[in-house]
Amino acid sequence: MKEYQTGQIRNIALVSHNGAGKTTLVERILFKTGAITRMGNVLNGTAHMDFEEEEVARNSSIATAIAPVEWKGVKLNLLDTPGFLDFVGEVNSAMKVVDSAAVLVEAVSGVEVGTEAVWAVTDAYKRPRIIIVNKMDRENVRVRRVMESIKNNLHGHFVNLQLPIGEGPGFKGVVDLLHMEARLGEKGDKAPIPADMLAAADDARADLVEAAAEGDDELLEKFLEGVELSGAEVARGLKEATSSGVIVPILYCAGESGIGVDALLDALVEIMPAPNETGGFEATDPKGETVRRDVSDTSPLAVFVFKSREDNFGKTSYLRVFGGTLASDSRIWDSVHGAEVRVGTLQVSSGKETSPVTKLHAGDIGTVVKLGEVTTNDTLGDRGKMLTLAPIVQPNPLASVAVHPVTQADTAKLSQSLNRLVAEDTTLRWSTEPSTHETILAGMGMAHLDIAIHKALSKFGVHLRTTTPKVPYRETITKTADADYTHKKQTGGAGQYARVALRVEPVEESRGFEFASEVFGGAVSGPFVAATEKGCRQALEGGVVAGYPVVGVRVVITDGKMHPVDSKEIAFQTAGREGFKQAVLKAAPMLLEPIYEVTVTVPADNMGDILGDMNSRRARVLGMDQEGNKSIVRAEVPLAEMQNYAADLRSMTQGRGVFGMKFMQYGRVPSHLQEELVTKLRKEREAHENDE
Numbered sequence: 202m203k204e205y206q207t208g209q210i211r212n213i214a215l216v217s218h219n220g221a222g223k224t225t226l227v228e229r230i231l232f233k234t235g236a237i238t239r240m241g242n243v244l245n246g247t248a249h250m251d252f253e254e255e256e257v258a259r260n261s262s263i264a265t266a267i268a269p270v271e272w273k274g275v276k277l278n279l280l281d282t283p284g285f286l287d288f289v290g291e292v293n294s295a296m297k298v299v300d301s302a303a304v305l306v307e308a309v310s311g312v313e314v315g316t317e318a319v320w321a322v323t324d325a326y327k328r329p330r331i332i333i334v335n336k337m338d339r340e341n342v343r344v345r346r347v348m349e350s351i352k353n354n355l356h357g358h359f360v361n362l363q364l365p366i367g368e369g370p371g372f373k374g375v376v377d378l379l380h381m382e383a384r385l386g387e388k389g390d391k392a393p394i395p396a397d398m399l400a401a402a403d404d405a406r407a408d409l410v411e412a413a414a415e416g417d418d419e420l421l422e423k424f425l426e427g428v429e430l431s432g433a434e435v436a437r438g439l440k441e442a443t444s445s446g447v448i449v450p451i452l453y454c455a456g457e458s459g460i461g462v463d464a465l466l467d468a469l470v471e472i473m474p475a476p477n478e479t480g481g482f483e484a485t486d487p488k489g490e491t492v493r494r495d496v497s498d499t500s501p502l503a504v505f506v507f508k509s510r511e512d513n514f515g516k517t518s519y520l521r522v523f524g525g526t527l528a529s530d531s532r533i534w535d536s537v538h539g540a541e542v543r544v545g546t547l548q549v550s551s552g553k554e555t556s557p558v559t560k561l562h563a564g565d566i567g568t569v570v571k572l573g574e575v576t577t578n579d580t581l582g583d584r585g586k587m588l589t590l591a592p593i594v595q596p597n598p599l600a601s602v603a604v605h606p607v608t609q610a611d612t613a614k615l616s617q618s619l620n621r622l623v624a625e626d627t628t629l630r631w632s633t634e635p636s637t638h639e640t641i642l643a644g645m646g647m648a649h650l651d652i653a654i655h656k657a658l659s660k661f662g663v664h665l666r667t668t669t670p671k672v673p674y675r676e677t678i679t680k681t682a683d684a685d686y687t688h689k690k691q692t693g694g695a696g697q698y699a700r701v702a703l704r705v706e707p708v709e710e711s712r713g714f715e716f717a718s719e720v721f722g723g724a725v726s727g728p729f730v731a732a733t734e735k736g737c738r739q740a741l742e743g744g745v746v747a748g749y750p751v752v753g754v755r756v757v758i759t760d761g762k763m764h765p766v767d768s769k770e771i772a773f774q775t776a777g778r779e780g781f782k783q784a785v786l787k788a789a790p791m792l793l794e795p796i797y798e799v800t801v802t803v804p805a806d807n808m809g810d811i812l813g814d815m816n817s818r819r820a821r822v823l824g825m826d827q828e829g830n831k832s833i834v835r836a837e838v839p840l841a842e843m844q845n846y847a848a849d850l851r852s853m854t855q856g857r858g859v860f861g862m863k864f865m866q867y868g869r870v871p872s873h874l875q876e877e878l879v880t881k882l883r884k885e886r887e888a889h890e891n892d893e
Contacts, residue, residue: 202269202271202276202549202556202558203271204558204559204560204562205275205276205562205565206562207475207476207477207496207497207498207562207563207564207565208475208477208478209274209275209276209475210275210276210278210475210476210562210564210565211275211276211277211278211300211301211469211470211473211474211475212278212280212298212299212300212301212476212521212564212566213277213278213279213280213299213300213301213302213303213469213473214280214282214292214295214296214299214301214302214303214328215227215279215280215281215282215302215303215305216282216284216292216295216296216302216303216304216305216319216322216323217284217304217305217306217307217315217316217319217335218284218307218310218312218313218314218315218316218318218319219261219283219284219285219286219315220284220307220310221284221305221306221307221316221335221336222305222307222335222336222456222457223262223281223282223284223305223335224243224248224250224251224262224281225242225243225248225456225457226305226333226335226454226456226462227249227250227268227279227281228240228241228242228243228248228249228250228456229456229457229459229462230268230270230279230462230466231249231268231270231551233459233462233463233466234270234271234272234466236268236269236270236271236551237249243260243261244260246258246260249268249551249552249554250262250266250268250281250552251266252266252552252553254655254659255652255655255656255659261283261284261285262281262282262283262284262285262288263283263285263288263291263652264283264288264291264510265280265281265282265283265291265292265294265295265508266280266281266550266552267279267280267281267519267550267551267552267566268280268281268551268552269549269550269551269566270466272466272467272469272470273466273467273470275470276565277466277469277470278299278565278566280295280298280299280566282295282319284315284319285315285648286314286315286318286645286646286859287644287645287646287647287648287649288628288645288649289318289319289322289596289628289645290595290596290626290627290628290645292319292322293322293593293594293595293596294507294508294577294593294627295507296322296323296325296326296328297326297505297507297521297593298505298507298521298566299328300328300329300473300474300475300476300478300479300564301328301329301330301331301443301444301473301474302319302323302328302329302330302331303330303331303332303333303469304316304319304320304323304330304331304332304333305332305333305334305335306332306333306334306335306347306350306351307335307336308334308335308336308337308339308342308344308347308368308453309336309339309340309341309342309347311346311347311349311350311351311354312350312351312353312354312355313856313857314854314856314857314858314859316354316355317354317355317831318859320355327446329443329444329445329446329473329474330446330449331362331443331449331450331451331452331468331472331473332351332355332359332449332450332451332452333451333452333453333454333465334347334365334451334452334453334454335454335455335456336455336456336457337365337368337369337372337453337454337455337460337461338369338370338372338455338457338458338460339369339455340369340370341369342368342369342372343368344365344368344453348451351451353830354829354830356829357446357448357449358412358447358448358449359448359449359451360408360409360412360448360449360450360451361378361405361408361409361450361451362377362378362379362409362439362450362451362452362468362472363375363376363377363378363451363452363453363461363464363468364376364378364398364401364402364405364453365453365461366383366385366395366398372453372455372460373385373386373460374386374389374460374461374464375452375453375454375461375464376394376395376398376402376405377464377467378402378405378406378409379409379432379435379436379439379468379471380432381394381402381406382394383395384461384463384464386460387458387459387460387462388459388463389461389462389463389464409435409439410424410430410435411424412439412442412447412448413430413434413435413436413437413438413439413442414430414438415438415442415447415448416437416438416439416440416441416442416443416444416445416447416448417437417438417441417442420434420437420438436471436472439471439472440471440472440473440474443472443473443474444474444478444479450468450472452464452465452468475564476496476563476564476565477495477496477497477563477564479496480493481493481494481495481496482494482496482503482523482524482590483590483591484503484523484580484588484589484590484591485588485589485590485591486586486587486588487586487587492588494523494524494588495524496523496524496563496564497524497563498525498526498562498563499525500523500524500525500563501524501525501582501583501586501587501588502522502524502525502526502527502533502581502582502583502588503522503523503524503525503580503581503582503588503590504520504521504522504523504525504527504533504580504581504582505520505521505523505578505579505580505581505590506518506519506520506572506575506576506577506578506579506580506581507519507520507521507577507578507593508577509576509577509624509625510625511621511624511625511660511661512660515570515571516570516571516572516624517550517568517569517570518568518569518570518572518575519550519566519567519568520561520566520567520568520569520581521565521566522561522562522563522564522565522566522567523563523564523590524563524582524588525563525582525583526560526561526562526563527544527547527560527561527567528544528547528559528560529544529545529546529547529557529558529559529560530543530544530545530546531543531544532544533581533582533583534581534582534583534584534587535573535574535575535579535581536579536580536581536582536584536587536589537575537576537579537580538573538574538575538579540573540574541584542572542573542574542575542581543573544569544572545569545570545571545572546569547559547560547561547567547568547569548567548568548569548570549567549568550567550568555568576624577593577624577625577627578592578593578627593627595627595628596628596645596861597861597862597863598628598629598630598643598644598645599644599645599646599847599860599861599862600643600644600645600646600647600649600650600847601641601642601643601644601650601670602641602642602647602650602654602667602668602669602670603637603639603640603641603642603667603668603669603670603671604619604631604640604641604642604654604665604666604667605640605665605666605667605668606663606664606665607664607665607666608664611663611664611665614661614662614663615640615663615665617661618657618661618663619631619640619642619657621660621661622642622653622656622657622661625656626644626653628644628645628649629642629643629644629649629653630642630643630644631643634670634671634673635742635750636673636674636675636749636750637670637671637672637673639670639671641670642654642667646847647847647848650667654667669844670844671885672794672795672840672841673749673795674747674749674792674793674794674870674882675710675749675750675751675752675792675793675794675867676744676745676746676747676749676750676751676752676785676790676791676792676793677707677710677751677752677753677754677790677791677793677869678705678706678707678751678753678754678785678788678789678790678791679707679788679789679790679791680707680788680789681704681705681706681707681788682704682705682784682785682787682788682789683702683703683704683705683759683784683787684702684703684705684780684781684783684784684787685700685701685702685703685760685780686700686701686703686776686779686780686783687699687700687762687776688700688772688773688775688776688779690772691767695766695767696766696767697767697768697769697771697772697775698763698764698767698768698772699729699733699761699762699763699768699769699772699773699775699776700761700762700776701725701733701758701760701761701773701776701777701780702758702759702760702761702780703733703737703756703757703758703759703777703780703781703784704756704757704759704784705754705755705756705757705781705784705785705788706754706755706756706757707753707754707755707788708753708754708755709753710752710753710793710867711753712753712755713752713753714737714738714741714751714752714754714755714756715754715755715756716734716737716738716755716756716757716758717755717756717757717758718730718757718758719757719758719759720758720759720760720761724760724761724762724763725758725760725761725762725763725773726763728770729761729763729768729770729773730758730773731770732770732771732772732773732774732777733758733761733773733774733776733777733780734756734758734777735770735774735777736773736774736775736776736777736778736779736780736781737756737777737778737781739774739778740777740778740779740781740782740785741754741781745781745782745785745786745790746785746786746790746791746792746879747792747878747879747882747883747886748882748883748886749792749882751785752793752867753793754785756781756784758777761773761776791869791870791872791875792869792870792875792878792879793867793868793869793870794839794840794841794867794868794869794870795839795840795864795866795867796837796838796839796840796864796865796866796867796868797837797838797839797840797843797862797863797864797865798823798835798836798837798862798863798864798865799820799835799836799837799838799843799846799860799861799862800833800834800835800860800861800862801815801833801834801836801850801858801859801860802831802832802833802858802859802860803831803832803834803850803853803854803857803858803859804830804831804832804854804857804858805827805830805831805832807832807853807854807857807858808825808832808834810853810854811832811834811850811853811854811858812834814849814853815834815836815838818838818839818842818843818846819838819839819842819871820836820837820838820842821836821837821838822834822835822836823835823836823837837865837868838862839868839870843862846860847860
């Protein structure tokens with residue numbers, strides 16, 4: 202592939218719901234442009250862009266793949282993103298580094314929940330977009346129906362850039378309204394517009410010209426004065442109106458058969474913005490101030506790592522050059538790790554295939570292997586004039602599993618493998634929950650987590666089994682109570698003796714644990730008071746009611762007694778621990794459970810079902826909103842009631858509902874549930890201890 206300057210590049214993300222045909226469309230484009238010599242197929246696992254082991258097994262994309270193609274002197278960096286909502290993090294990563302988006306809508310099913318989700322992502326990143334109605338050659342295609350679906354479920358000023366010639370198996374090509382010509386068949390042969398479509402084409406052309414005029418004040422003035430715009434002016438206005446988000450052009454094609462693909466490629470070249478036509482990029486300079494720089498070879502070097510991939514050859518870093526030029530076999534500064542990094546051979550990736558390049562100009566996308574300690578979201582540049590780009594914002598995890606190594610060898614490799622998984626996919630999180638002693642892996646859904654577990658085995662050789670995570674409860678007290686505990690132990694020789702009188706008081710849970718002494722007259726010496734506190738802290742960790750950490754407690758040692766020979770620190774630790782337990786049991790102890798703020802977005806028709814279901818989950822509704830035909834419910838819900846919510850919501854809404862959740866606080870378990878819950882938790886803990 203030859204070297205392309207900034208103005209000759211188009212960075213475009215292909216986004217859609219699952220099954221809209223993105224990968225097949227890219228496959229056709231690669232074949233048409235000569236990048237591959239044979240069309241692959243998603244269903245039989247031969248697609249050029251679906252090369253990960255899990256993608257081949259599932260016949261579906263799970264990671265963003267890059268397809269650089271050359272068309273009429275322009276390099277199109279097409280980023281084929283997954284359509285399944287569990288992998289929305291891949292869409293976010295792609296959107297960070299592209300300059301526009303092509304949203305695919307399947308011609309039969311129309312707009313689906315996944316379409317709405319990726320449309321919201323393009324909104325968040327303010328990316329210009331077009332809509333591609335794909336699979337126009339399928340049975341039961343009705344153009345009117347799919348247009349109604351677009352207008353009813355998505356927002357924007359939609360304008361036809363093309364008109365389809367036929368629909369379903371009768372789909373023959375498109376009318377290009379920009380050039381007022383027909384493009385027929387797989388090869389996109391140019392022909393006159395069919396006579397029976399001339400009137401419709403003229404009306405659609407008038408709408409297109411009006412929309413193009415809205416993109417430029419000068420053109421709008423000429424249009425309102427009745428002056429006919431030239432073809433070049435219409436093209437310029439259309440590009441500006443699309444780039445500014447004033448309009449959303451609609452195109453039609455059939456990716457599998459190739460009909461309409463030539464006209465689509467022409468449109469991507471003509472109306473999608475080049476990197477230097479986007480208004481530049483924002484970054485933080487060495488002084489910590491936000492600055493805007495042009496996407497230009499003359500700008501300070503700014504290279505953003507938007508994706509990392511692990512394989513048997515090491516780590517591959519995916520880069521977007523925002524400013525300056527990046528050369529192979531050069532050195533670059535990594536401000537995050539405060540170190541100089543050697544850049545090896547730069548490569549342009551097409552699926553899993555790579556081609557070496559000597560240089561990447563501003564705006565271009567490439568890869569490099571073994572880039573030191575550099576990770577996703579790092580910005581690389583010149584040490585003296587370092588610019589730092591904001592990291593990719595990813596949503597909070599929605600599902601989690603407890604992971605358990607199968608063998609001792611797996612235990613030794615667990616932390617390293619989880620770190621590598623998280624480095625490759627930043628929507629994954631892992632942590633160790635102290636209260637349950639479980640290792641928790643969290644992600645965007647159960648399919649997402651299932652694939653992560655398979656990756657741990659296929660890439661890193663770690664066998665893991667999973668279970669539903671235990672809820673990390675806590676314990677607290679609700680009133681003041683006293684205890685007087687004496688510890689005696691005589692086993693021959695020196696014995697152990699300690700007596701402590703304690704008072705426990707409830708405090709705000711956020712204060713955790715406090716300890717004070719009201720001992721007077723030297724009844725308990727300073728070292729033994731400290732030992733008593735240590736004993737109390739030991740009891741905190743293991744809990745009193747159900748074995749969970751105790752919070753929101755203030756302990757005061759009020760009195761005690763020492764023995765001149767047998768009193769030792771270990772004796773006062775034991776007395777403090779056991780006295781604390783006795784006092785807590787008298788202080789009306791309660792369980793605390795984690796409460797999450799949950800936001801559910803569903804079609805308005807499902808609002809009643811969602812509210813009823815929330816009530817059954819002990820939720821407290823915080824508010825309800827309406828956006829178009831969507832209802833949004835915000836509620837506080839205990840984590841214990843959300844363990845299987847993703848599947849339940851999908852069932853209630855036929856897959857059209859989405860939700861997000863984030864931790865809020867700990868709240869008290871209702872008293873009528875506590876006794877039953879404590880009995881259950883004790884049995885689980887005893888069974889676990891017996892297994893060990």
